[in-house]
Amino acid sequence: MSASEDAIWVRDRYYILATSALADDRTRVLKHGDTFAVFDRRGDVRTVGTGQQGLFHGDTRMLSRLELFVGGARPLLLSSTVTDDNSVLAVDLANPDLDLGDGLLLARDTVHILRAVCVWQKTCSMRLRLHSFGSEVVRLPLQLSFDADFADMFEVRGTPRERRGDILIPVVGDAAVRLSYRGLDRRTRSAAIRFDPPPELMTASTAQWNIQLEPGQEQVVRVEVTCDDGAGAAAGAVLRFEDARAARVASIGASGACEIETSNEVFDAWLRRSASDLRMMLSDTPTGPYPYAGVPWFSCPFGRDGIVTAFETLWVDPDIAAGVLRFLSATQATAVIAEKDAEPGKILHEMRSGEMAALGEVPFGSYYGTADATPLFVMLAAAHLEATGDLALAAMLWPHVERALGWIEKYGDVDGDGLVEYERHTERGLANQGWKDSPDSVSHADGELAHAPIALCEVQAYVHAAWGGAARMAAALGRDDRAAACQARADAVRERFEAAFWCEEIGTYAIALDGAKRPCQVRSSNAGHVLWCGTASPGRAEQVGRALMADDSFTGWGVRTLSARERRYNPMSYHNGSVWPHDNALVAAGLARYGMREPAVAILRGLFEASQHVELHRLPELFCGFPRRPAEGPTRYPVACSPQAWAAGAVYLLLQSCLGLTVDGAACAVRFTYPVLPDFLERVCIRGLRVADARVDLELHRHPGGVGLHVTRREGRVEVFAVQ
Numbered sequence: 001m002s003a004s005e006d007a008i009w010v011r012d013r014y015y016i017l018a019t020s021a022l023a024d025d026r027t028r029v030l031k032h033g034d035t036f037a038v039f040d041r042r043g044d045v046r047t048v049g050t051g052q053q054g055l056f057h058g059d060t061r062m063l064s065r066l067e068l069f070v071g072g073a074r075p076l077l078l079s080s081t082v083t084d085d086n087s088v089l090a091v092d093l094a095n096p097d098l099d100l101g102d103g104l105l106l107a108r109d110t111v112h113i114l115r116a117v118c119v120w121q122k123t124c125s126m127r128l129r130l131h132s133f134g135s136e137v138v139r140l141p142l143q144l145s146f147d148a149d150f151a152d153m154f155e156v157r158g159t160p161r162e163r164r165g166d167i168l169i170p171v172v173g174d175a176a177v178r179l180s181y182r183g184l185d186r187r188t189r190s191a192a193i194r195f196d197p198p199p200e201l202m203t204a205s206t207a208q209w210n211i212q213l214e215p216g217q218e219q220v221v222r223v224e225v226t227c228d229d230g231a232g233a234a235a236g237a238v239l240r241f242e243d244a245r246a247a248r249v250a251s252i253g254a255s256g257a258c259e260i261e262t263s264n265e266v267f268d269a270w271l272r273r274s275a276s277d278l279r280m281m282l283s284d285t286p287t288g289p290y291p292y293a294g295v296p297w298f299s300c301p302f303g304r305d306g307i308v309t310a311f312e313t314l315w316v317d318p319d320i321a322a323g324v325l326r327f328l329s330a331t332q333a334t335a336v337i338a339e340k341d342a343e344p345g346k347i348l349h350e351m352r353s354g355e356m357a358a359l360g361e362v363p364f365g366s367y368y369g370t371a372d373a374t375p376l377f378v379m380l381a382a383a384h385l386e387a388t389g390d391l392a393l394a395a396m397l398w399p400h401v402e403r404a405l406g407w408i409e410k411y412g413d414v415d416g417d418g419l420v421e422y423e424r425h426t427e428r429g430l431a432n433q434g435w436k437d438s439p440d441s442v443s444h445a446d447g448e449l450a451h452a453p454i455a456l457c458e459v460q461a462y463v464h465a466a467w468g469g470a471a472r473m474a475a476a477l478g479r480d481d482r483a484a485a486c487q488a489r490a491d492a493v494r495e496r497f498e499a500a501f502w503c504e505e506i507g508t509y510a511i512a513l514d515g516a517k518r519p520c521q522v523r524s525s526n527a528g529h530v531l532w533c534g535t536a537s538p539g540r541a542e543q544v545g546r547a548l549m550a551d552d553s554f555t556g557w558g559v560r561t562l563s564a565r566e567r568r569y570n571p572m573s574y575h576n577g578s579v580w581p582h583d584n585a586l587v588a589a590g591l592a593r594y595g596m597r598e599p600a601v602a603i604l605r606g607l608f609e610a611s612q613h614v615e616l617h618r619l620p621e622l623f624c625g626f627p628r629r630p631a632e633g634p635t636r637y638p639v640a641c642s643p644q645a646w647a648a649g650a651v652y653l654l655l656q657s658c659l660g661l662t663v664d665g666a667a668c669a670v671r672f673t674y675p676v677l678p679d680f681l682e683r684v685c686i687r688g689l690r691v692a693d694a695r696v697d698l699e700l701h702r703h704p705g706g707v708g709l710h711v712t713r714r715e716g717r718v719e720v721f722a723v724q
Contacts, residue, residue, distance in 0.1 A: 026615060027053065028082055028089050029295050029643060030119040031280050032248065034058055034353070035227055037124055038296050041080040043091040043115045044068060051156060052296045052639075055124050055191070057227035059300065059354030061156055062191040063179075065147035066225075068115070068128070070140055071098035071106065075113055082616060084272055086280040087248045091115040095140065110134045111213065120244040122228070127241035128221040132213035140211045144223065147205055148191050150181035152356040157297060161361065170204035177204060185358040187230035194238065196222040229353070252279055257317035258690060260655070263683040266617075267608060270651060273617040277648035278313065278320075287330050288323030291649075294621055294641030303328055303348040303373035304435055305646050307380050308582055312649030314387050315656055315663050318690065321384045322393060328377055329400040333368050333407075338425040341369035341433075345407030347377045349433075362428065369429040370437075371412065371422035372459050374404045375466035379533075382469025385476060389665030389692045394473055401470055405486070408463055414453070418496040419513070420463050421453035434459060435583075436526070436561060436575040440568060442512050445521045447567035450514040457501050457509045458529035464493040465533035476666070494535055502540060508547040509536070523547055523563035525583050531590025541594040548587060549599045556628025557606045558584040564625075571625035571635075578637060580622045581607055582646035585653040592657035597676040604654040605678055610634050619647045655684070659700065659707075660723075665692045672709060672722040677702040687713075694718040 028039045035057045040046055045053045045066040055063035068075060078092035093113040098106040114129040132138045148167075155161060165183040175198035180190040199207035211219055224238050239247065260271055282289045285301070292298070293305040306328070310321035331351065333342040340363055341349075349370035357365035378401050385394040412420035422433040431439045434456045442450040467490035474483035501509045503519055509527045510519035527544045530536050536544060547553060552564040558579040562569050571577045584607060588600040606628075611617045613633025620642035624635035641647075655661075660673035668691055677684065677700065684700045694716030701708040709722045 028080060030082070030086070030089055030117060030124075031292075031295055031299065032119045032121065033283050034299075035119055035122050035124070036295050036299050037117070037119055039089060039117070041091070042068070042074065042077050042093065043080070043089055043117055043126075044074075054151075054156070054296075055225060055227065056153070056296065056299070057122060058189075058229035058231065059153040059352050059357065060189055060229060061151045061153070062148055062189065062227045063124075063146060063225060064149040064151065065145060067145045068093075068113075069143040069145065070095045070111070070113070071100060072141065072143070073098065076108060078112075084276060085249065085252050086276040087118060087252065088245055089115075089117040091117075100139065100141070104139070106134075106138065106140070111138060111140055116241060116245075118241055118244045118248055120239065120248045122226055123238055123244065124225045124227075125239060125241040125244040126223040126225075128223075129218060130211055130213065130221070131218045132215060134213075135215055137215070138211075138213045140213065142209045142211050142221065144195075144207045145205060146177075146179075146193060146207075148179040148181070150183075150189055152354040153297070153352070154354070154356050154362050159356070159362065161356070165355070172202060172204050174198050174202060177202070177207075179204075183230075183355040183358075185355050187355070187358075188228075189230050189355075190228045192226045192228070194224045194226075196240075231353075252276075255279060255317065256319055256690070257313075258315075258686055258688040260316075261685045261687070262681050264680050266612060267681060270608060270611040270617045270619075273611075274619075274648045274651045277618060277643040278309070278645060281309075281643060281645040281648065282320070282323075285323070285327050287326035289320065290323050290327045291320060291645040293646075294644035297639070297641055298644075300353070301327065301331075301348065301351045303350070304370055304376060307373065307376045308586070309645045309649045310380055311383065312582070312585060312646065312653040314383060315661060315689070316652050318384060318388050321380055321387075322390070325377070325381055325384060325393070325397055328373075329397060331366065332400055332403060337368075339363055339428070340365075340367055341425050341429050342366075343368070343407060343411040345374065345403035345405075346411065347373040347404060349373060349430075363426055367429070369422075369424055369426075369433050371420060371433045371456065372435060372462055374407050374412065375420070375459065375462035377401075378404050378466035379462060379469050382466075382473045385473055385665070387663045387665050388690075389668075391476065395477060398473065398477060401473065405466070405470060408466065412463070417517075418492060419455040419500065420459050421455045421513075421515075422459075423452035423454070423515075434526075438573070438575045440573075441561075441575040442520060443522060443568050444514070444518070445567060450512055450520050451516075453515050455500075455513040456526065457497075457511055458526045458533075460493060460497040460501065461530040461533035461535040464490055464497060464535045467493060468534075497530075497535060498537060498540075506547070507543045509540075509544065522566050522568075523553065524566075525553070525559050525561050525580075525587055528559065528583070528587030528590045531594055532586045533590075534593055536594070538594065541590075542596075545591050545594065545596045545599055548591070549602065551627075554602070555579060555606075555625055555634075557610045557623070557634045558603060559587050560625040562625075572637070574622070574637075577625040578622045579625050579634070580647075581619045581650040582644075585650035585657075588654050589657045592660065595674070597658060597660070597674060600654070600657045601676055601678045604658055605680070607650065607654065608678075608680070618643055619650065620644060621647055659684070663689070663691055667719070668692050668694060668717050669719045669721060670696060670698070671720075672700075672707075674723060675700065675707040675709075677707055685712075691718045692716075696720065 054061040075093035168180040201208040471486035620640040621644035697713035
C-alpha cells in the first residue's frame with residue numbers, strides 16, 4: 001500500500017490496517033513450518049483486499065504476486081477448495097472466451113486447467129494440468145506473472161518504515177528466476193522460481209508458454225518457488241508437486257492424538273477441519289512442536305495462544321502441551337530488558353524473525369509484554385502433570401515454574417497489594433497486556449479508558465490457579481513444605497480478588513482495577529475465565545453465569561467480549577463486543593466447572609451452527625458480535641486470522657466441558673462427571689484416548705435419562721468412571 005492510499009492514523013501502531021473488506025475476498029491458506037501462503041480462490045496471489053495475499057517465510061513476503069493468465073485474461077473459476085488434511089489447494093479453472101487473433105476464436109470451457117498447490121519445507125510447489133476438450137487443435141497462450149516486494153509482516157499489516165533495504169537485480173535463466181532483497185539487517189532474502197517445461201519467453205516478472213493441445217490431450221506445467229531467508233539454514237531438496245504432497249501427507253499420519261467420531265456428519269466435518277488446522281499450525285522447533293497462533297498476521301510463536309491451545313487439546317493430544325511447555329521454558333526471560341518488557345521469570349508473549357524485529361523497529365523479536373502468559377504457564381505445567389502423570393517433565397519444568405512464581409511475586413505485583421498489574425516499559429510495546437490487548441479494550445462504565453498499572457480480573461484468577469497448581473506439582477514432586485506455602489498463597493489471592501473485584505451493581509466481576517485501584521464496572525467475558533479457574537465463590541459464579549448468558553452478552557452464536565449494555569460496545573470491534581471461539585470455550589469450561597452444563601451446551605451449539613456458515617467449517621479467530629438473525633450466519637470480522645490455532649482447538653474444550661471429562665494420569669483413570677450431550681449428538685466415540693501409558697476407546701450415547709458410557713477397548717491399565 002502506498003503512502004498516499006487510504007492514509008489513516010491509528011493510536012496503536014501495530015493495528016492491522018484494513019482498506020477493503022476481506023469478506024468479499026475469500027482466501028485459501030497453506031502452511032508448513034515457518035512458510036505459509038495466502039491465495040485467492042483461483043490460486044493467484046494478488047494485491048487486493050487487506051493485502052494479506054502472498055507467499056511468506058520467516059515473517060517476510062517472498063512473493064507478492066503470482067497470477068495466471070490464458071490468452072491475456074484470467075481463467076474462469078469453476079471450483080476451489082483445500083483438501084480435508086490441508087495438504088493441497090485444488091482449483092478447477094477453464095479458459096474464458098478468447099480472441100486469439102488472426103480470426104481464431106476459442107470458446108469458453110474448451111480447456112480445463114487443474115491447478116494444485118502444496119507447501120512443504122520452504123517451497124511452494126504448483127502443478128498446472130491442462131486438458132483440451134475441443135474437437136480441434138487448440139493453441140493457448142499461458143502466462144504466469146510474478147513479483148516479490150519482500151515486505152516485512154509488519155509492513156504488510158500497515159506499519160510504516162522510514163527506510164527499506166534494496167531490491168536486487170533479478171537473475172534470469174532459461175527456466176528459472178531468482179528475486180532477491182538485501183535488508184538493512186544485512187541479510188539477503190530470496191525467492192527462487194523454477195519452471196518445467198522451460199518457458200518460451202522468460203523475463204524478470206513473466207513466464208510465457210504457447211501451449212498446443214490435440215483433442216483430448218493433456219500437458220503439465222510445474223512451478224516451484226523456494227524461499228531463502230538468509231539465516232543460513234539451507235532448504236531441503238526441491239520436490240515436484242507429487243513428491244511434496246506425498247511428503248506432506250506422510251508427515252500428517254504421525255499424530256498421537258485420539259480420534260473422535262459422532263453420529264452427526266456435519267459435526268464430524270468441524271472436528272476434521274479443526275484437527276487438520278491444528279496439525280497445520282504446529283511447527284517444529286528445537287524444543288518440540290509449537291502451535292503458531294494464526295495465519296496470516298500471527299504465524300509465529302505466541303505464549304498465551306500456545307498455552308490456551310494446549311489447554312484446549314490437553315485431553316486429545318498432551319504432546320502439544322509438552323511442546324509448548326518446553327519451548328516457553330527455553331525462552332523464559334532471565335533479565336530486565338525494558339525495550340522488550342522482559343523481566344526475570346516472565347514468559348514470552350511473541351517471537352518474530354523478520355527484518356523489522358531484527359533491527360528493533362518493532363520490539364517483537366522476543367517480546368514479553370503480557371501479564372497473563374506467566375501464570376498460565378504454571379497452570380499448564382500443573383495440568384499436564386495431572387493429565388499425564390509425567391513426573392520427569394514436571395521435574396524438568398519445576399525450576400521454571402519457580403521462576404515464574406518469582407516473577408508473579410516480585411515484578412507482577414510491584415506495589416505489594418496481592419494483585420498482579422501491568423504497565424509497559426517501552427512506548428513501542430503494547431499498552432494493554434491481557435488477551436484483549438487493543439488500546440481501548442479496558443475501560444470504565446462511562447467509557448473512560450483505564451490507566452496503568454492495570455489489574456485484570458482474569459489475570460488474578462490465573463494467578464490463583466497458578467499457585468494452586470504449583471502446590472499440587474510440589475506435592476507430587478515430594479516438596480511438601482513448598483506445596484503448603486503455594487496453597488496458602490492461592491487462598492490469599494482468591495480472598496483478595498473477591499474483595500476487590502466483585503460488583504454487586506452489575507452482578508459480575510469488574511473487568512479490571514485501574515491505576516488508582518478503581519474497579520472498571522464493565523460486564524465482559526473476562527469474568528468467564530474467572531469461572532474456568534475456579535476462583536469465584538459458588539453463589540457469585542451463578543450470577544456471573546446468568547450475566548454471561550443474558551441477551552446483552554450471548555448473541556446466539558456465542559458470548560460477546562463486551563456486553564451490549566456497555567458504553568464501548570461495538571459488535572464490529574476487535575475486543576469490545578465481538579465473539580471469539582477460544583474465549584467461548586474457556587467461558588463454557590468455567591460454566592461447566594460450576595455445574596452449569598446447559599449454558600455450556602448452548603455455547604457449543606452456537607459455535608457448531610456458526611461452523612456451518614463458514615467456508616471449510618473453519619471457525620475464524622473471531623466474528624462480529626451482532627445478534628443472531630434468522631436464516632443468516634454470523635457476520636465476518638474483516639481481518640480475522642483463519643486458520644487460528646486456539647479457534648481450531650475450541651471444539652475439543654467445548655466437548656470436554658459438556659462431557660465433564662477429566663484424565664488423571666497418575667491414577668490411570670478417566671472420569672465423566674454429570675455428562676451432557678446436545679440433542680444434535682446421539683453418540684460420541686473416542687478412540688485411542690491416552691491415559692499415561694494406556695489407551696482406551698469409549699462410546700457415549702444420549703438417552704432420555706442422561707448419557708450412557710461403554711468401554712469398547714483397553715490397552716494397558718486404565719479405569720473409567722462416570723457420575724450421572
